[in-house]
Amino acid sequence: MPSSTARSCATVSGRHIDELYTEESVSSLDYARDLADPGQFPYTRGIHPTGYRGKLWTMRQFAGFGTPEDTNERYKQLLQAGGTGLSVAFDLPTLMGRDPDHDLARGEVGKCGVNVTSLADMEMLFDGIDLGTITTSMTINSPASMIFAMYLVVAEQHGADWRTLSGTIQNDILKEFIAQKEFIYPPRASMRLITDVFAFCAERVPKWNTISVSGYHIREAGATAAQELAFTLRDGIEYVQYGVDAGLDVDAFAPRISFFFNSHSDFFEEIAKFRAARRIWARVMRDRFGARSPRSWQLRFHAQTAGVSLTAQQPYNNVVRTALQAMAAVLGGTQSLHTNALDEALALPTAEAARLALRTQQIIAHETGVTDVVDPFGGSYFVERLTSDLEAEALEYFRTIDAMGGMVEAIERGFPQREIAESAYRFQQAVEARERVIVGVNEFITEDEPPVGILYIDESAGEKQLAKLDALRGRRNNVQVRHALDRLRTGATGTDNTMPLLLDAVRAYATIGEMCDALRDVWGEYVEEAVI
């Protein structure tokens, strides 16, 4: 049995960790070249010279369930409690572009998020919330253009100017193929929808974040920190390349690309990951794409604590896990943060659990003092070495993926999918062997814990949304809808930008299922090869 002083240590990603890091560990590091002051290329230490003294991160709690009426009420509660931005969680039928009356939507309406079938639902979702002043993030991917079009029309109804409107659509289809698997169309058609949004926004909605390139789901699916970093940034490269190939000027659209990372349990590795992400992106944008605007070089990101780390056992332990993970995101310089609620291994959060999650961020922001200094771990032998090691591993993956022809090609070959599944299985084996302790699950187990009250979503949301859909189809001008959908099909067959066509369909109250079906008619559906 090795003594505790001689034991071998590894991060949650399986990375070997030395007992001590010294000057030698960072001997190849050059301050001006590799770190630089905050606000200076390559932004390892942060994109803002003043860090959180200038502006705190946005406390953006992801929320959505049931009907738009249910979720509207939750948003008003979160804003009342001091939330500073909104983040919409849609249900699976919406995410998959299916109306509530579709066979595959039965039993799923309003369960994992809010159901939004048409413009009428979007109007209700933001009823009494001024879209001219609030920023909204929407976690929507395959049907991102359709949901964005609905949001734009509601903003217009509120009197907001599209030119100053700000917010984010996730719009990241590559990580769907890689990890979360909520895809509709094949990869190349999906990429077309995304470059259409880039072009449309560059001209009409210039402050909108057109994509949130996401590592969150890649990590949740089992990736290591290095894989999350590598696949996410390589996805980012793919989007920029497709935009450039579509004839766009890189500096016209790249500044609106944002990122979304997981903030997992391994404290220092996560801080290093965020720092490495900024350095890699700055260099890629300047050197690989020749971007000239510093705003193209600066990686901005949202972070969410690790849902996969939450346990159903002893759920109050999750408050502590989340606080520590949130701290890592803040010390890594996140622009925006979601903290998970203690009951999320069991259900969508109750209002009380959601409030406690927000309070966790507020305590970090206002009571701990960590916001007073920019990049407080800059210069730490350990964190700097981890930052460099993670960067090197990511660049190695870039070379592999470049050699395959790009990320779309790598996905078509199942490369990132296999790498992630392998890591997920390895992690689970380590847990089973108790090489890795999960408090309350494989160690420190409590028998007969009292259950916590959870949010239970029944079938009533589904019934209400079905009734509303019926009423909508009776009320709207169905000839106008049909014409708008026909024009959408024609446009998709050619090279017209799909956004104006979707806006017309949305204004006619075409449903998400109808718009997505029109494009299914043209592009077909993607079927993943099932491999284990």
Add this chain to the structure above:
Amino acid sequence: MPTIRVVIAKPGLDGHDRGAKVIARALRDAGMEVIYTGLRQTPEQIVAAALQEDAGVIGLSILSGAHMHICPRIMELLRERGMDDVMVVVGGIIPDVDIPKLNAIGITGIFLPGTPMQAIVEFITRHARDRAALPESSGANR
């Protein structure tokens, strides 16, 4: 002893397949024959796969909250097709209040987050072998 044949399925619209894939590999490593259906399978497709593959066990991975819609339909189809001897187990996020309801319709094992893979392997091994003798055994496992 004949090899245990298991169909692992992801019903519904959800695409989060980490759990399904990890369990599929663990069962395979334990010597079972595992058929993974892939994503977005309807109850009809899952039952058809079990029939075609001559599987004694169906393992469903459901995280979306749609289990009270999906599970009764699968049990109904199995009954209709005379496949009552197929054991059905579910893994995923299942609220406590639904566990007795799922047991009542004949779902033999319910595995909640944090269940060790080894516990699932042992449960399936034991019950698949004993099933003829103990057709009504049931239980929830954390």
